[in-house]
Amino acid sequence: MSVYVYAITSSDCHPRLDDLRGVGEEAPGLRTVTEGPLQAIVSDAPQNLRAKRRDLSAHHDVQQRLLSEHAVLPMRFGLTAADDEAVRAALDENAEPYAERLAALAARAEFHLKAAEDEDVLLRQVIESSDRVRRLRETTRGGGGTYEERLALGELISTEVRARQDEVTADVIEALRPYTVDESRGGATSEHFLNVSFLVDRDRSKEFTAAVEKLGEQYAPDIELRLRGPLPPYSFV
Template identity: 50%
Template sequence: MAVYVYSITSEDHPTRLEGVHGVGDPPATLRTVTAGGLCAVVSDMPDDLRARRRDVLAHQEVQERLMADGSVLPLRFGMTTDDDGAVRTVLENRAAEYRERLRALDGTTEYNLKCSWEEEALLRRILLESDEARELNTAIRAGSGTPEMSLALGELVSQEAGARQDALAQGIVEALHPYVRDESRATPGGEDFLSVSFLVPTDKEEMFLATGISLANQLGEDCELRLRGPLPPYSFV
């Protein structure tokens, strides 16, 4: 029977899974598969699995329970394979790699940071600081502009906005860098100009969070910093 795989840990990692259930309806029973000094937490694969809230939360609860007792390689929702034998084969073939990743994640947790800049506030900043943009905007608003000037202003504002967002993103990451072990950037979506995950050692977590609050206060209401965590270290598996 196909199996659903939740996490990989070391073979001696506590697996206190009492009261925790797997995905599916009714919830699947969790079990472990061991090989190569490693342990995978799995269950039977339910029929018609989709990312329902119930199942996503069940998947997450397994990660959180295991993380309470040490480092874990959390697999993303929906990871499946043929059977327990296939799980053992993967554990054996990639044992050295997985053990190295577990060591790298030991004593850490993940935080995700997304940042956006309110569009009107950013435009005001550009018009205040760029003489060229301000002159073009003044001429257009006075009715003496040309279609070419409107196009030039649009291109200039786009370039200036990108440059300012890139500089701010770099500054934010650099300010947090002393308190992280690793980082993983993703392509920002929507109005965000920064999406980055940080691997934060437990002994630096307090300073990391304090620095995040300080950055948010310095940037004010025009910029929104959204920090989520602690999370399973999905971005660093």
């Protein structure tokens, strides 16, 4: 039977797994597969696995439990192997890089920070700060102006918005770097212009979250900072 792989830890760790259940309708029990200095936390893999909320939650709960007790390399949802022997072979083949990453992630957790901005407020700020935007906006008001002028206005506003958001992103990351070990930037989305994960020493988690709260007060109410964590270090495996 194929096995579902949740995470990799050091073989000298003894995680509490008996009260947790794995992914799938039958909610299989969890077990460890050990090879040398490493072990994988696995369960029997369900057939036709889908990313249902129940299974995503089970996957996350296992990783959160491990993170609370040990250094862990979290695996993505849906990762399976043919059998226990295939898991052991993977642990053996990748023993050195896995051990290096576990050492680098020991006593550390990931925090994920996003930022969203009120579009109306942002547009008003852009208009107030740019003479050229104001002139083109006045020229094209009510459908006036040429097609080229309307196109230029849209492009100029877009450029100004990106510049302002890039500046905020850089300032936020720079302000938080003293409290972090590493960072991993994600792409902007339609809702969030800032999307970045930080690797933080556990004993500095309160300092880090306090720094984020201070930034949130600084940028409110125009910009909203949204922080999640501590999380398994998905972005730094």
